Amino acid sequence: MNEIIGVLSFGTEGWGDELLQGAWLTIQLAVCAMLLGLVLGTLLAAGKLSGFKPLSWLCNGYTLLLRGIPEFLVILYVYFSADSIINAVLGYLVTDTEYQLPKFLAAVIGLGMVFAVYACEIVRGAFLAVPLGQIESANAIGMSHIQVLTRITFPQMIRFSIPALGNLWLIVLKDTSLAAVIALDELLRISKVAGETESAQLTFLLCAAAIYLLVTMISDVVRSIFERRAMRGVVGI
Amino acid sequence: MKLKSLLFIALSGITTVVNADKLRIATEGAYPPFNNIDSSGELVGFDVEIARALCKQMERDCELVAQDWDGIIPSLLNNKYDVIVASMSITDERKEKIDFTDPYYSNYLSVIASGHDVSMNNLGKKNIGAQRSTIGSQWVEDEFGSRASINLYDTLPAAFSDLKAGRIDAVIADYLPATEWLNENEGYIFIADKIDIGDSIGIGIRKGEDELRSALNKALEGILKKGVYEKISQKYFSTNIY
Amino acid sequence: MYLDLKYRLSDAVCSVSTLPNIESISSYCGRYIDGFIVTIELMLTTCLCGFILAIGIVAARVGKVAPLRWLAYIFSYVFRGTPLLVQLWVFYYGIGGLGAETLGPLWVFFSSAWAVGFLVLTLNHSAYASEILRGGIVNIDRGNADAAYTIGMSKIQALRRILLPQALRISWPAYGNELVLVLKGSALISTISVMDLMGQTRTIFARNYDLNAYAVAAILYLFLAGTISFFIYCVERRLNKPYR
Incomplete structure (x- = not known):
């Protein structure tokens, strides 16, 4: 028992502080990937809802592609190919300076690309869930398009999409562990390295699992608070 | 622009x-x-x-x-x-x-195994572990074909930990890390310590x-x-x- | 014997196939098809066993025995609350790493990477599937169950004949999505040394450093995902037949 506490302690002897750093990086990664996924997802949804056929085909194609390919493969592909693409574009634009995409951002982009597909469905679903009648009546009392969007559509979309967004957040959080395969020192990789070094793999991996579970539980609580807040003013069923 | x-x-x-x-x-x-x-x-x-x-x-x-x-x-x-x-x-x-x-x-290649029932003669029929995309893994594949029972790992310690757990019978590794590992883990032996492949x-x-x-x-x-x-x-x- | 059959099959496929005529790719055809078959194997066994296990978990969760209910809840929460990759590594490197002496008879199972991969994928899949199916049951009109009990059905009978078929119909689209997720998740078992499609692809990439290696794998995965989606669509049509 003492041994276990020893290897998990903080400071230079134990791995406690490294694990926490890893966990923090995991959360940062999840937040960034989620934000990017939402932005891309909204664009995708807009593309799909737009009447412009080629655009909606393109967006549907993207969805189909990213749905069928393992996240693992997407992340590896982005990681290995992003730099050459970026440098090719930049080289064409102006400079000859070499740029590189940090590992962290490669992971964010890879994950974000995957989650855009999920986010797109959520945004689209929420948009379509707002009753058409409300939009028509808003138009009828003379609101402008922008006003309809900001006052009628968006507030309700947020309410409709909170449960799904909560789910998405949990999926993103768990899939950040995939970044371990591109050697980003997030929680899982640190645990693996520590376990191998200290010959105590079960201890460290269970520790990682416990941290993931803890973050999940906290997220669940936060989600239910948000849900309750968003349901304010809605007549109970 | x-x-x-x-x-x-x-x-x-x-x-x-x-x-x-x-x-x-x-x-x-x-x-x-x-x-x-x-x-x-x-x-x-x-x-x-x-x-x-x-x-x-x-x-x-x-x-x-x-x-x-x-x-x-x-x-x-x-x-x-x-x-x-x-x-x-x-x-x-x-x-x-x-x-x-x-x-x-x-560098030399070496083969580590747990006991005496594994030898260089019957290695091809055993479960062999190696790190993916190393000279060792290539050597095994060239020697025994890609469909021999070869387990490829992302890291060398992962291969060693499977040898220790008993999932595989032998590990192909570079000589020096293998020696280091043998020093810390009892009960394992070189069945080939310095295979010179001119590496x-x-x-x-x-x-x-x-x-x-x-x-x-x-x-x-x-x-x-x-x-x-x-x-x-x-x-x-x-x-x-x- | 079975292994032999697999290799023969993959050789046969490769002898007639027209994979992209890039030299660095086509010479690895055998590897791709070998891995492809392993992935399909895992998919089929996982989905089958996972589904059966999921029904058991659902029964426990809607049942009357409180400890079972709690156990099922904790099981599904833990497996849904941690990443699949972590689960794989805990089972394979963590528990499996304890070795033959500690694990005793369990070792027969834990000694095989394929078996551990199969076990973890199955447990993971059943946790998600049970949640989906439970959602379906909760959404069935309460009157259905009452009516079943009134005509003298036992709880099990009601579950099997009335509730589950309806739950399946309601939750089938979500269940279908989950099947695709199993396929995508199965790629992770390459990290515990199983040579599935992803494992073979990574080995190929490590030899030729050609990103096209991953593109070929992506096409094969897309093909599989497409097949699954088609299967889901066909079943969905059947399930909805009486309601049209």
Whole structure:
């Protein structure tokens, strides 16, 4: 028992502080990937809802592609190919300076690309869930398009999409562990390295699992608070 | 033009400029005693110290990064770093993609097994473990075919831990890390300790960077002459492995 | 014997196939098809066993025995609350790493990477599937169950004849999505040394450093995902037949 506490302690002897750093990086990664996924997802949804056929085909194609390919493969592909693409574009634009995409951002982009597909469905679903009648009546009392969007559509979309967004957040959080395969020192990789070094793999991996579970539980609580807040003013069923 | 500059700002905003003064060196970080990460999160090991010594000799600023073995060559090609000092064998397949400096030590393959019922004669029928995309894994595949029972692992410690657990009967590894592991784990033996496949370990760089290569070669010569190399080697292996 | 059959099959496929005529790719055809078959194997066994296990978990969760209910809840929460990759590594490197002596008879199972991969994928899949199916049951009109009990059905009978078929119909689209997720998740078992499609692809990439290696794998995965989606669509039509 003492041994276990020893290897998990903080400071230079134990791995406690490294694990926490890893966990923090995991959360940062999840937040960034989620934000990017939402932005891309909204664009995708807009593309799909737009009447412009080629655009909606393109967006549907993207969805189909990213749905069928393992996240693992997407992340590896982005990681290995992003730099050459970026440098090719930049080289064409102006400079000859070499740029590189940090590992962290490669992971964010890879994950974000995957989650855009999920986010797109959520945004689209929420948009379509707002009753058409409300939009028509808003138009009828003379609101402008922008006003309809900001006052009628968006507030309700947020309410409709909170449960799904909560789910998405949990999926993103768990899939950040995939970044371990591109050697980003997030929680899982640190645990693996520590376990191998200290010959105590079960201890460290269970520790990682416990941290993931803890973050999940906290997220669940936060989600239910948000849900309750968003349901304010809605007549109970 | 507006779109162009917008795109430029966007792209350069998320990327970092490669600092040409700083030499970026990659190592695996999961290959004790050559390169691994200690409990304070630092890279340590023979390769790491050699890399630092080379930088000192060249009087250049260096930055060491850890990179998984699988992606260590692709990322070099993608310019994520400039140099690989990670106990990499000089092979013809790799030479098609990257250049190597002069070798900085010689390597032999060895086979470790748990007991006496495994020998070089029946190895092909046993479960063999090796690290994915190493000279060892290639040797096994060339010897026994890709459909022999070969388990490929992302890191060497993962292969060793499966040998210890008993999932595989033998591990093919480079001689020195294998020796290190044997010293710490009782009950295992070499069934072949030094298979000479004429393998030498070099420093990997992108093709066409001849200036960098000659600088590294000169620095290697320097630390060999000054005795720095000998000192590092003695520290880790109690002998000069050059 | 079975292994032999697999290899023969993959050789046969490769002898007639027209994979992209890039030399660095086509010479690895055998590897791709070998891996492809392993992935399909895992998919089929996982989905089948996972589904059966999921029904058990659902029964426990809607049942009357409180400890079972809690156990099922904790099981599904833990497996849904941690990453699949972590689960794989805990089982394979963590528990499996304890070795033959500690694990005793369990070792026969834990000694095989394929078996551990199969076990973890199955447990993971059943946790998600049970949640989906439970959602379906909760959404069935309460009157259905009452009516079933009134005509004298036992709880099990009601579950089997009335509730589950309806739950399946309601939750089938979500269940179908989950099947695709199993396929995508199965790629992770390459990290515990199983040579599935992803494992073979990574080995190929490690030899030729050609990103096209991954593109070929992506096409094969897309093909599989497409097949699954088609299967889901066909079943969905059947399930909805009486309601049209």
